[in-house]
Every structure is written in structure tokens, then in C-alpha cells.
Amino acid sequence: MSQEPDLSVKIANLILKSPVMNASGTFDLIYEPSYSANGLGAFIPKSVALHEHHGEQAASIFEAEGSLFNAATFLSDGIDFFEKQVMPDYTIDELPLIINISGETADEFASVVERLEKHDTIKALELNLSCPNLDDNGEMFGLLSETTYSLVSKVRSVTDKPLIAKLSPNVTRIQEITLAAEQGGANAFTMANAFQAMSIDIETRKPKLGKVAGSLSGGAIRPLIVYLIFQVNQVSHLPIIGSGGVLSGHDAIEMILAGASAVQVGTANVLNPAAMIKITNEIRDYLIAHKIPSISDLIGQVDLS
Numbered sequence: 001m002s003q004e005p006d007l008s009v010k011i012a013n014l015i016l017k018s019p020v021m022n023a024s025g026t027f028d029l030i031y032e033p034s035y036s037a038n039g040l041g042a043f044i045p046k047s048v049a050l051h052e053h054h055g056e057q058a059a060s061i062f063e064a065e066g067s068l069f070n071a072a073t074f075l076s077d078g079i080d081f082f083e084k085q086v087m088p089d090y091t092i093d094e095l096p097l098i099i100n101i102s103g104e105t106a107d108e109f110a111s112v113v114e115r116l117e118k119h120d121t122i123k124a125l126e127l128n129l130s131c132p133n134l135d136d137n138g139e140m141f142g143l144l145s146e147t148t149y150s151l152v153s154k155v156r157s158v159t160d161k162p163l164i165a166k167l168s169p170n171v172t173r174i175q176e177i178t179l180a181a182e183q184g185g186a187n188a189f190t191m192a193n194a195f196q197a198m199s200i201d202i203e204t205r206k207p208k209l210g211k212v213a214g215s216l217s218g219g220a221i222r223p224l225i226v227y228l229i230f231q232v233n234q235v236s237h238l239p240i241i242g243s244g245g246v247l248s249g250h251d252a253i254e255m256i257l258a259g260a261s262a263v264q265v266g267t268a269n270v271l272n273p274a275a276m277i278k279i280t281n282e283i284r285d286y287l288i289a290h291k292i293p294s295i296s297d298l299i300g301q302v303d304l305s
Ligand SMILES: Cc1cc2nc3c(=O)[nH]c(=O)nc-3n(C[C@H](O)[C@H](O)[C@H](O)COP(=O)(O)O)c2cc1C
Pocket: 023, 024, 025, 026, 046, 047, 068, 070, 072, 073, 074, 075, 100, 128, 166, 192, 193, 194, 217, 218, 219, 221, 243, 244, 245, 246, 264, 265, 266, 267, 268, 270
């Protein structure tokens, strides 16, 4: 095949030039000028919440084999700061801007979305369902179908922008939760956020992170995420963005075969800020080597025969 393969994919009403984008909180375009606008499918800044959150600053710990333990996922400078200081820097022609939103009540999410509605440069909203729901018992919104539905439908009622539900992997009934998000008005899914996990220092006998559990991301979670993507794809026709342990182009292809239309790269960026360029090149090389004209030809094409 002499022609360049077609890397474009469709997520809701967006045509992305590449299936590779960063995962929220792991990469900042401002500090990585080597990325041209065309090198990525989309850019997603760190979660923005209504108010400032500077609470949990416990140390991040690198684990073996491209995995990362961290306790710093729910931090934000708040929507005021974000709109005035951050948004202008992120408005880049040709690169779709997707804003990831955090909150501790459904009303907080809706308030942030209402504030962002006027910005035409924002092409889609990603809801971080791994946030604690303080209207309930403080458990993550994404653990139950009911809280997933009520959050997504609340946000749906205040915006026409495409909504991407970033699901939690810490669940047993992912298909029910997927359908609840779809019924609430989601247009796509990100599968998934990091896993809750624990690590203990056997000398001090204390948890290695400041609190009991932390977030585990990177290579260690990839097979778990691949199976979750597969299960989501079984029950919904909405596009899925795979997130969890994509360290190479082959990892991305694996997720796409399981049913993802695109992938997010998180931990790999923390380990190597040029990771997304390498991953994109490896996807292209795979398509050329296998004479596949378009990445879309591979979505959900795992062979179960
Ligand atoms: C340091 C760090 C910060 C993160 N911050 C956020 C965040 O602000 N919002 C969010 O939805 N996910 C956040 N995540 C989760 C990632 O976006 C991603 O979904 C997860 O790490 C799984 O992908 P990975 O294995 O490629 O890292 C963060 C992850 C890490 C490692």
C-alpha cells in the first residue's frame, strides 16, 4: 500500500484527524510546543471544577513497567481561573478542544457546563464520573447506574455540546452503567479512568500514598480496560475512547479491536512527553504493514471465531 492510511475517526459529531489524544491531567500542550496541532486528534486539559481544589497533594509513586500510582487526580484552580487564564491559551485552530469536568454534586457539574456553553472553541465535554458525589454518600458518581444517569441527564439538560461520559472502571456491572449514561444523554464514552488500588510499605506498614488507596494507571491496568471496552461495545453503538495503559501503538490497536474508536494516552505522557508522537507513528506503521487503508476498519474487529 503506497498511500498514507486514513487515521481519522468520528466521536459524536466530531471528525478527529487522529485516534490519539491525551488523557486529562497528564499532558499540557502549553509545555509541549513540539506537538503541532495536527499531530493529535484532540486536546483535553486537566479537569476543571466550579471551585478551587488544592487538597490532596500526596506524592505520586512510579511503579514498575509503565504504571503509576497517584493521589492527585482531583485538583482544579476553579472555573473563574480556567476561563480567564487558561482557555485563551488552549484555543488552537484545527485541534478540537474537549473540556473534562469534575465536581462533587450534579449541580456543580451543571454550573461549570453552563459557564462553558458560550465558548464555541469547546467541541465536546467529558464528564469525570470518578468524582465523589457529596449529594449521596461520597462514593463516585460512576459506581451506580442511578447516580450515573442523574449526573449525565442533569448536564444534558443545560448543554447541546457532545457529552462524553468518562466511566469508572471500579465497577462490576459496567454494561448497566453504560446504558444508564446513554439514556442520560451521553454521546460517547471514555473507558475509563484509573483504578482504585492500594500499596503498602512493608517496613513502615503504612499505605504508600497519603491516604489508604490511590489511583493506579498505566500498563498494569490495560488488560482490565480492554475487557471493559469490549463489554461496553457489546451493549452500545456509541463511540468509545479507550483510556488506561496505552503505552504503544500496538496497545492502541488492541483497544480499537476491542471496540474503541480512539484512545487517550495518560501515564505514557508522564513518563515520556513525546509518547503520543511515537504511538501515532506506530499505529500508522501497523496499518501500512497490514495493508489496512483506514483505522476505522479495525474498530471492534476482534476475531472471536
Ligand atoms: C497524574 C494524573 C492526573 C490525572 N488527572 C485526571 C483529571 O484531572 N481528570 C480525569 O478525568 N482523569 C485524570 N487522570 C486519569 C487519566 O486521565 C486516565 O484516564 C488514566 O490515568 C488512565 O489512563 P493511563 O493508564 O493512560 O494513564 C489522571 C491520571 C494521572 C496519572
